[in-house]
Amino acid sequence: MQVRNDILFHSLHADGLLMLANCWDAGSARIAQAAGARALATSSAAVAWSHGFADGSTLPRELLMASVKGILRVSALPLTVDAEDGYSDDPAQAAALAGELIDAGVVGINIEDGAGTLALLADKIRAIRALADARGVNLFINARTDVYLRGVEPGARVEETIRRAALYQEAGASGLFVPGMVLEDDISAVIKATPLPLNVMVRDGVPPLARLLQLGVRRLSAGSAISEATFGCIDALTRQFLDSGTVNQAGFPRMGYGALNSLMG
DSSP states (O other), X not given: OOOOHHHHHHHTTTSSOXXXXXXXXXXXXXXXXXXXXXXXEBOXXXXXXXXXXXXXXXXXXXXXXXXXXXXXXXXXXXXXXXXXTTTSSSHHHHHHHXXXXXXXXXXXXEEEOTTSOHHHHXXXXXXXXXXXXXXXXXXXXXXXXXXXXXXXXXXXHHHHHHHHHHHHHHHTOSEEEXXXXXXXXXXXXXXXXXOSOEEEEOOTTOOOHHHHHHHTOOEEEOTTHHHHHHHHHHHHHHHHHHHHSOOOOTTSOOOOHHHHHHHHO
């Protein structure tokens, strides 16, 4: 009997390290799946940039949903979506967005405190959990806390992260995402203090995979890094073409026309 994707996605956090090479559209999702991804995740920045918008909850919801539906059209892998702050300060509206994503087939979301209050994110998590439960879906709610990204005093970051983890767990979060946390001592302290599976993000200074496994990290996200590299290639090659009338791929990895066409077919 086939395991439901929401149950499968939770199980991927139970042991080992879930690697999420964040995608942004159907094409990047196909590439991630072909490369061996066990699940798919979006990057809010990558999705926004792919539509010509800045990151930061500026993307129209219909474009977010179009990207999500495009990914789900080409892949049956479990999909978690970066919902930023839920695109609203109203917990009911954040839950309504989660409901649209659930109806589309999404089994996980990221939702962040960002510049908002801890209490507000906790209220959003409660509202989303209640809606997901009513739909009969064990939605993986990955609570992102921006303690390390928003200038909290270095000496207080671990304590503050642990405090937020407890609050978000009580509200119904399934996991804890702490982008910007790279020091082994910090990672170890947070893991010891919360039962929530810990998600860290690729960044200079992040321990190697083997060490992350030893520490007990359960999820590693690429974030916007793959998209940034992709757009960097586009920028360089476009400028080269406009300057010289050539497209010289030397130094850039390339998938040929035939390989790409076959993958997308």
